[in-house]
Amino acid sequence: MNNASYQKKIGILGGTFNPIHVGHLLLAQNALEYCGLDKVLIMPSGCSYFKNPMEVASTADRVNMTALAIEDNDRFELSRIEADREGNSYTFETLDILCEQNPDTRYYYIIGADTLFSMETWKKPDAIFNKCTVVCARRNNLSDNEMEDKARYLGEHFKADVILMDIDEIPISSTFIRKQISQGKSCRYYLDDKVIKYIKEHELYMSK
Incomplete structure (x- = not known):
């Protein structure tokens, strides 16, 4: 990234959020505190070329669950830009859209460890690394x-600015959550209570 003077530091946590769980929320909160961010945009994806549409709840449901999960945190903001x-x-x-809309903002793209090892395969990785700091x-x-070797590699080959947080990722996956729900098992403490209620009311992820 260039060394322009930024007035705001905004995090971005993107994902399918199918559904959003405590691991996502803790990752966002830890990054907010670790990097001294002003806020974090929680950004559900829309159509994803990586996902099987038969296994993904509708965009509307995923956005609604995300909104419920973060509504009590005034440092988190729902972003529908991708949805x-x-x-x-x-x-x-x-990132092009956000940087054009907010030229005084420095963006911090928040990821889990696995993503650090795949980001270079994303479309136009140079453009991504040029417009944000990666927080992992x-x-x-x-x-x-x-992890340090990979961060160094991305810095050397893509001029990526990578921050490795001294905080372990929470080992919870949405796949595990969906399996729990389909088997009729409790997801208490894995999901926000309001999200659990929404899933039950809309019969999401349940065995047919």
Whole structure:
């Protein structure tokens, strides 16, 4: 990224959020505090070329669940920029729009450890790394050396600015949550109570 003077520091946590769970929320909160961010945009994706549409709740349901999960945190803000976009949604396009709309803002793209090892395969990775700082949680099954080597590689090859948080990623997945629900098991403490209620009322992820 260039060294322009920024007035705001805004995080971005994007994802399918199918559904959004405590691991997502803790990652966003940890990044907010670790990097001294003003706020974090919580950004559900729309159509994803990586996902099987048969396994993903509707965009409307995922946006609604996300809104419920973050409504009590005034430092989190729901962003519909990708959810409302038609067709495949690409991160470089999202960052282009945000940086054009808010030139005084520095963006921090918040990711889990696995994503650090795949970002270079995304569409136009140079454009992504040029417009944001990447903030990554560590993961217990990856050594510090592995993650630091990858961050260094991205810096050397893409001029990426990568911050490795000294905070472990929470090992919870939406796949696990959906399996729990389909088997009629409790997701208490994995999901916000309002999200659990929404899932029950709309019969999401339940075995047919």
